[in-house]
Amino acid sequence: MAKLHPFKAVRPxxxxxHLVATRPLASYKKxxxxxxxxxxxxxxxxxxxxxxxKAFKTKPNSPERFHAVKKRFHEFExxxxxxxxxxxxxxxxxxxxxxxxxxxxxxxxxIAEYDAGLIKKHEATLTSREEMFTNYLDIVxxxxxxxxxxxxxxDAIEAFINKATEPRPEYEFSTTDRIKHELWVLSSEQxxxxxxxxxxxxxxxxxxxxxxxxxxxxxxxxxxxxGIGLQNPQYFLAFLIDERRMRILxxxxxxxxxxxxxxxxLLTTLGxxxxxxxxxxGRNPKKEHEMTCYLRGKWYSLTAKAEICSxxxxxxxxxxxxxxxxxxxxxxxxxxxxxxxxxxxxxxxEGLQAIEEAVDKGQAEVxxxxxxxxxxxxxxxADHELIMPPKSTWVEPKIRSGxxxxxxxx
Numbered sequence: 063m064a065k066l067h068p069f070k071a072v073r074p075x076x077x078x079x080h081l082v083a084t085r086p087l088a089s090y091k092k093x094x095x096x097x098x099x100x101x102x103x104x105x106x107x108x109x110x111x112x113x114x115x116k117a118f119k120t121k122p123n124s125p126e127r128f129h130a131v132k133k134r135f136h137e138f139e140x141x142x143x144x145x146x147x148x149x150x151x152x153x154x155x156x157x158x159x160x161x162x163x164x165x166x167x168x169x170x171x172x173i174a175e176y177d178a179g180l181i182k183k184h185e186a187t188l189t190s191r192e193e194m195f196t197n198y199l200d201i202v203x204x205x206x207x208x209x210x211x212x213x214x215x216x217d218a219i220e221a222f223i224n225k226a227t228e229p230r231p232e233y234e235f236s237t238t239d240r241i242k243h244e245l246w247v248l249s250s251e252q253x254x255x256x257x258x259x260x261x262x263x264x265x266x267x268x269x270x271x272x273x274x275x276x277x278x279x280x281x282x283x284x285x286x287x288x289g290i291g292l293q294n295p296q297y298f299l300a301f302l303i304d305e306r307r308m309r310i311l312x313x314x315x316x317x318x319x320x321x322x323x324x325x326x327x328l329l330t331t332l333g334x335x336x337x338x339x340x341x342x343x344g345r346n347p348k349k350e351h352e353m354t355c356y357l358r359g360k361w362y363s364l365t366a367k368a369e370i371c372s373x374x375x376x377x378x379x380x381x382x383x384x385x386x387x388x389x390x391x392x393x394x395x396x397x398x399x400x401x402x403x404x405x406x407x408x409x410x411x412e413g414l415q416a417i418e419e420a421v422d423k424g425q426a427e428v429x430x431x432x433x434x435x436x437x438x439x440x441x442x443x444a445d446h447e448l449i450m451p452p453k454s455t456w457v458e459p460k461i462r463s464g465x466x467x468x469x470x471x472x
Contacts, residue, residue: 063180064213064263067170067297068150068253072204072467073245078104078143080235083243083462086207087111104143106206106464109134123194128201135204144467152253153466154226155301157459158242162309164459165223167256168245168466170297171211171266173282176275180265181211182444185272186452188400195277196284203471205278206463208301209271212437215306219259226252233465245465260302267444269308269457274298281470292471299468301461305437311410312434313453314417315385316426318404321395325358328393328428335388336364344414347433351381356417356429376442381432382451389430399452409456410434 074082081104090098090107098105099114112134113119113127120126138144153168175181199205213219226246233245248256268275278298285295320328332338336353341361347354351366366381370388373379378387390396396405406426408416417429435455443450 063175064260064266064302065172065175066152066167066257066260066302067172067293068152068257069170069294069297069299069468070147070150070472071153071168072139072144072146072469073465074104074144075142076233079233079245079465080237080243082106082143082464083237084464085239085460085462089460109138110206110463123198125197125201128198131198132202135202144464146469147247149250151250152248152256154223154246154248155461155465156227156231156242156244157461158244159458160240162458164303164307164309165227166301166303166307167223167260168208168299168301170294170468171209171275171300171302173279173296173298175266176279176298179447181268181275182265182441183268183272183275184440184444184448184450185268186449187273187276191273192276192280195273196280199277199281199470200284203469205274205299205468205470207271207274208299208461208466209275209278210269210308210457210459210461211266211300211302212269212305212308213260213263213266213302215304216259216263219256220304222252222256222259226256237462243462243465266302267305267441269303269440269455270460271300294468294470294472299466301459303459305441308437309458310434310437310440311456311458312432313382313456314408314410314432315390315430316406316408316417316420317390317394317396317428317430318406318426319394320427321393323393328357329362331393332364332389335370336366339363339365344418346410346414346431350433351384352433353381353385354431356414356421356431357427359422376439376446377448377450380435380439380443380451380454382435382454385430385432386451394428407453411456411458 081102084106112130155168156165231244231246236242275298282295341363344361351371353364355362355364366384371384377383396402420426421429
C-alpha cells in the first residue's frame with residue numbers, strides 16, 4: 063500500500079505565491095542571495111535565514127537559531143503573507159521547465175510504511191545531519207521542503223491527474239530560472255479518490271530527501287515514546303511522482319590531484335582497464351560503462367573492459383562504483399568520497415562547461431563524466447536494501463520551498 067495523508071497546508075496568499083516560494087538556501091550564490099533578501103520582503107528565505115542584517119547572530123543549527131526561524135514564521139502568519147487551509151486536503155503540483163514537465167501529488171507519506179521498508183531508500187544518511195534536522199523540525203514545528211518519492215507507473219493515477227488539472231490552478235506563476243509553477247487544491251471527493259488509487263501501490267522509492275525522511279521518522283519515534291498522539295508527526299511532507307516522469311541526471315566527478323601521475327602515466331594506467339580514445343570535442347558518454355574525462359585541456363572516451371563491469375551486483379555494476387573501485391581509490395588515492403577534500407561533484411545539469419572551466423582554471427586536475435543511472439538501477443539497489451555510491455544521481459524536479467508547508471504538531 064501507499065497511504066496518503068491529507069493535511070491543512072500553510073501556504074502563501076495567491077498574490078504573493080511567486081514571491082514566497084524559493085529554491086533551497088544552498089542553491090543561491092552569495093551575491094544573488096543578498097540581493098534577493100534585500101529586494102524581496104516576502105521570500106521564504108527570510109524565515110529560514112531570519113537574522114539578515116542583524117548585529118547579533120545565533121549559532122548556525124543551534125536551538126536559538128531554530129527558535130528564531132519559528133518566530134519569523136509566525137510573523138509571516140501575523141502579517142498575512144501566509145495562511146492555513148481550513149480543511150485537510152491533498153494537492154497537485156506541476157513544474158514546467160524549458161525541456162520537461164513534472165506533475166505529481168503533494169501529501170503526507172506514512173512513516174509506518176517507511177519504517178516497514180515500503181518506502182524504500184538507496185542512500186546512506188549521516189547520523190549528525192539526522193539529529194540536527196530532527197531537532198529543527200521539533201522546534202520550528204513545520205516542514206516546507208517535500209521529500210521526492212517515485213511510484214510505479216499507473217494509468218489510473220495519470221488519468222486522475224489529467225482530469226483534476228483541467229480547471230485553472232490556484233497558483234500559476236513563473237520564476238526567473240524559467241520554470242513555471244502550478245498548484246491545484248483538491249476537493250474532499252478528489253482527495254478520497256486519489257487516496258484509493260495510491261493505496262494499491264506496493265511500494266514507494268525515495269528519489270531525493272533521504273535525510274529529511276529519516277529525520278521525520280526519528281521525530282515520530284520521539285513523539286510516540288512521549289505519548290504524543292498527534293496524526294501529522296506520523297507522516298512526512300512528500301511530492302509523489304510517476305517514475306517515468308522524473309528526470310535522472312548524472313553526478314560528475316572533479317579530482318584535484320593526479321596522485322603523482324603525469325598525464326601520460328595516468329592515461330597508460332587507465333588503458334589497462336579502459337579502452338581509451340581521444341575525442342576531438344567534449345561529449346557526454348553514449349552508453350552505460352562508457353565515461354568521458356577531461357585532462358589537461360583534452361577530452362577522452364573511457365570504455366570499461368569486460369572484466370571490470372561484469373558484476374551482477376546492483377551496486378558494483380554502477381558506473382559510479384566502477385570509477386571508484388578501479389580509478390578513484392587505487393589510482394588517484396580517493397578513499398572516502400564523503401570526506402576527501404580532493405574530490406568535488408558537479409551535477410549533469412551544469413553541463414560539460416562546468417568540468418572544462420574547473421580543470422582549465424586549475425581548480426581540478428581531471429574531470430570524469432558519467433552515464434546517468436536509470437530508475438530500474440535505483441530500484442534494484444533499494445530492493446536489495448543496498449546503498450548507492452555518494453552523489454550517484456541528480457534528480458529533477460527540484461521542488462520549491464514554501465508553497466505547501468506541513469505543520470507537524472497537529
